[in-house]
Amino acid sequence: MNSPATTLAAAMLLATGLFNHAGAEEFKFDASEFEKKIVEFSGYVEQKEEGLKLRSNTPAYTLAYPGAADRDWLLRSTSTLDASAKLNLDPLVADLRVQASYATDPLVNLTSNPKIMEGGVRWSAAPGLSFDAGKRVQRWGKGYAWTTVGYVERAKDSSDPTAAREGFEMASTEWTKSLSGPISTIGFTGLVVPTNDSMNADFGQTRHLNPAAKLYLLAMDTDIDFMWRGKGAKPQSYGVDFSRNISTALEVHGEWSRTLDAPRNTVSASGVVSSQTTDYTSWLLGVRYLTQGEVTWIGEYYRNGNGYSASELGDYYQFLDTALAPNASSTLANKARTVAQSGYGKPNPGRDYLYVKASASEPFGWLYGAASLAAMTNLNDGSWQVTPEVSYTGFNNIELRARVIVLGGQSNTEFGEKVSSSRLELTAKIFF
Amino acid sequence: MKITKLLAFAAFCLPMLASALDGVEILKKVDRNLEPESYESYRKLINIEPDGTKKEFVIYSVKKGKDQVATLFLSPTSDKGRSTLRQGDNMWLYIPSVGKPMRITSLQSITGGVFNNADIMRLDYAVEYDVKAIEEKGDLYLLDLKAKTGEVAYDNLKMKVDKKLLLPTEIEAYASSGMLMKTLRFKDVKDFGGGIKRPATIETDSPLYKDFKSVMLYSGLKKKDFADEVFTQGFMARMEELRK
Known part of the structure; x- marks a missing residue:
């Protein structure tokens, strides 16, 4: 007859055995589950919610929302579907990535029909x-x-x-x-x-x-x-x-580029447009450094050889002010829109920039979390943009990101004249 | 007189030299027993949080020669298609949406958790480490390894090697400051075929990640040769072609 102690010991042994067995099962891995498929489908859906603090007194606002009444805030919601298909016919691979999105806010509804982002055929001869x-x-x-x-x-x-x-x-x-x-x-x-x-x-x-x-x-x-x-x-x-x-923690990089006979348009504060062709040189120099505290610093200096000086950008913004004023002629307003589509409308049209970003993976032991702070400044006019961001990838096949973009600068400067002074973005991306 | 001193010095040094040679030989055997010089394998990396929550990654890896390693992420879907490349001390990460290889460093981790890039794209120990000392303790050899250069992720390794199998059972990895960075435990010795018999499970924990654990499971490890061009940046987007 078994004593209670023996029964308990047997139960514990069984439990331990079961636990160990469960543990062994838990760590089972068979590579055959991951065999290559001839046809593969994948993609993601993304939902982005944005809140924009608008600068309704700037020409950029008039350009973005012609005829709209002044407002301080705008909430925008954007849904995106990105779907990919791949056909593996060794040594040929055919693939296609299509994207469609729908964005809505109180001023504009934008539907982007399915668009091919990438797609084609590759033959790997060797x-x-x-x-x-x-x-x-x-x-x-x-x-x-x-x-x-x-x-x-x-x-x-x-x-x-x-x-x-x-x-x-x-x-x-x-x-x-x-x-x-x-x-x-x-x-x-x-x-x-x-x-x-x-x-x-x-x-x-x-x-x-x-x-x-x-x-x-x-x-x-x-x-x-x-x-x-x-x-x-x-x-x-x-x-x-x-x-x-340079070391396990330090990377340096650089670029140098020369462009010949490039068009360059400038506009004076009174609206006189000058066009010329010019040869120009652009370059950048950057570092990436991982500290012992696992913070990655990225620093970059960018010289845009065809960019506009602070005074040229100032003239442009002054012209937009005049041309897009409520009492301005439609001819002048149209001219402003045309000029805005030229080099001035590029993401960073200035001449000299500095970018610094500090990012930490898993800060304070936050597994799969990341936090960063990026700052960018137009060195010629002193305007700036600061972007704190956090993201999380701890849920399987889900990426979450939140960031705030704060822009500052005096009037007639690059970041001082952008359509919003700050923007909050919340993004969820689900992969399938 | 000088000759006598020289001979005495040589006699004093000889055991140390012999010991160092033994240690190097043992380390090289450990390397070959763990993996053929050129091979392909599938690995599952599991990060286990203190509350038991797990996140898994499956990667396909290939290695050629002393210092060329490439990996392809197969799972989860959010990471699928990412690839990494190592050529000696150079490492790159390719993310399909970014579209170009970016340099990464050995101490960063592309998966998060306790395994870093150097663990995931590990070279032979004998390539990166010198044997500083070796001693015997029961069924084990205790190897004290010192990084050959400052580019190596861990400055010092203390490796316990099973004398009979010539396979590691435990490795402690230290930074140059002497701080313990992580402990790797080799378990579940399995016959992979083709004469490869090695631990199929590596568990690791770190004082830097208290109560976290990461596990690496091996499957489909087999000897295979590849063209050198497989280990170049241009091939990173085409890694899937290697899988049949």
Whole structure:
């Protein structure tokens, strides 16, 4: 007959055994569950809620919301669906990524019909040789917030540098060779981005092939790219970039670019528009440093060779003030809208910028959380933008992000004249 | 007289030299027993929070030679398609939506949790560490390893090696300040076929992540050779092509 102690011991042994068994089951892993599929579907839905503190007395407000009454706040809601499909037919891969969105606020409703963001066919002739045709994103350069050598891509948003962007229709080939010696890798990318009034119209509307090429070297532990874009719908450009880890915690990078015969439009405070062609040089220099406290610092200085000085930007804003005043003629207002679409309308039209970002992964032991503070300033007019942000990826296949963008500066300065003085963004992204 | 002193000095140093040679040999055997020099494998990384909440990542890894490693994230969906590349001390991360490789450092962690990039893209121990000392304790060799350069993620490793299997059972990783950064425990020795018999589970915890634990599970580990061009930035977006 079993004593209570023996029964208890047996029960404990059984429980321990069960627990251990559960533990063993818990850590079971069979790679066959992750076999490659011929057809794959994936994507995400994103919901973004924004609150904007508006500057309704600025020309930017009139440009963004023509005819709208003055208001201080705007709440905007944007829903986005991004869906991808991939067909793996080794050595051919066909893929497609489509995006559609709907944005609504009290002033504007915007429906973006499904748009192909990327898609095409790639043939991998060998690990070091591939050919590609379709709508593709080519991101060149080593800069974090900006790039001076993004010759065949859409403009980067320095407020959200890692955001996905739409590609251009192109045909490309990529060749890579590993070597022994101080140059351990050499790679060549050659591509054409054909333009006419129906293809890549936002790259250029004139009929051109727009060739571009990149030579990549990994030389003495340094990434080096030499890039070139031929004259076509856009002016000829050539440049170089580099990136290198100086230590386990410090990376340095830089870019230099020269553009020939580039158009440059300026407008005086009275509205006289001058056009000229010019050769210009842009460059940037940056560092990325991981502190012992696991805070990553990114610092970047950006020289925009074709950018506008503080006085040129000041003249432009003064002109907009006059041209978009309630009593201004419609001709002048239309002229203001045309000028705003030119170089002045670029995300960062100034000449010299500084960007500093401090970000911490899992701050204060907050697993899967991240916090950052980014600051950017136009060094010529002293205006600035500060962006604190927190994000969380702890729930499977869900990303949550909250950030505030605060802009400041005197009147007639870049960030002092933006349409909002602050913006709160709450974003939830669910992957499937 | 000088010759006598020289001989005496040599006699004094000989055991140390022999010991160092043994240690290096043992470390090299540990490396080969853990993985072939060139291989592919599947790994599941599980981060376990103090309340038991788990987050899992599945990655496909390939390695060639002494210092070339590449990985591809297969799960979760939010991370699928991300790839990493290591060439010696150089590391890059490719995120499909970002569209270009970015340099990363060994001490950062692309998965969060206790495993950092150097753990996920680990090179052979003998490539990164010198054997500073070796001693025997029961069924174990105790290896004291010192990083060869300042680029290595951990300055010092204290490795316990099973004498019979020549496989590690536990590794303590220290920073140059002497601070314990993490402890890795090797468990569940399994036959993967092709002569590969090694621990299928690595558990780790760290005083820096109190009460957290991360686990790495191995599956599908097999010897395989790859073209050198697989370990280049241009191939990072095409890593999926390696999986059949």
